[in-house]
Amino acid sequence: MIAAAGEHDAQALKVLGRRILEVVAPEVAEAHEARLLEAEEAQANASARFTMSEDGPGRVHGRFTLPALQGAMLRTQLDALVHAQHTGDTGDTDTKAQPLPHRRGLAFAAWVERYPVDRLPATGGGVAATVVVTMTVESLLGGLEAAGLSTGGVISAAQARRLACQAGIIPAVLGGRSQVLDLGRKRRFHTGPQRTAMALRDGGCTAVGCDRPPAACQAHHDTAWSRGGGTSVEKGRLLCRRHHTWIHDPRFTHTRRPDGKVAFHRRT
Secondary structure, eight states, X not given: OTTGGGTXXXXXXXXXXXXXXXXXXXXXXXXXXXXXXXXXHHHHHHXXXXXXXXXXXTEEEEEEEOOHXXXXXXXXXXXXXXXXXXXXXXXXXXXXXXXXXXXXXXXXXXXXXXXXXXXXXXXXXSOOSSEEEEEEHHHHTTOOOOEEETTSOEEOHHHHHHHTTSTTEEEEEETOOSSOOOOGGGOSSOOHHHHHHHHHHHOSOOBTTOOOOGGGEEEEESSOGGXXXXXXXXXXXXXXXXXXXXXXXXXXXXXEOTTSOEXXXXXX
């Protein structure tokens, strides 16, 4: 191994070191290799991390640590998208002259945009795991008014129009209806589009003083289904699990305020 160190790098020496047992003790080499691999994989899974934060105007900076297998899979997928950009398969502008890290960054952005959202689990509140982009009809038809994101940010009208036909977002056009949101008494439970509309309107739990986001909320009927209440956006609201429990708990009373919020009071 010492002699081989002059001809091989650290990675190659690691492979050669593992093969020593195949020469000196082949009867135990396979089991030893299996234990080493299992230990490495367990350690890699335990150290997996993903962090991201806003890093300037219009940008997000992130760091990640993945097991080697998933890292190789991600690199292969991104390089396939980079190749598609070169050959024009994606319809994007040719980026062949740009540095590979930048091309992979653009490919990663495209991968996020085009991931099929129907393969993602719904969030805790039953809302699809998608970003909702809200725009006016005028913006959709060519105007310049910025579009709002359900995450609190804004994007240009041009970006919103481009994304309107992508699977990774839900366009909510103000002034028009692309989906039926009021199903009246036909269904007891609110649909995905209804929950999305309530998330846009309520912004989270409607209990006074509660800041739980839409993903942590449940859809509630203002008039209980059992008492003839209809399943609609107008007659429903978002409440987090705790306040949804309180609104059905006889130990609490509640009042609806003019601003749409609900105030709770414990019975004495």
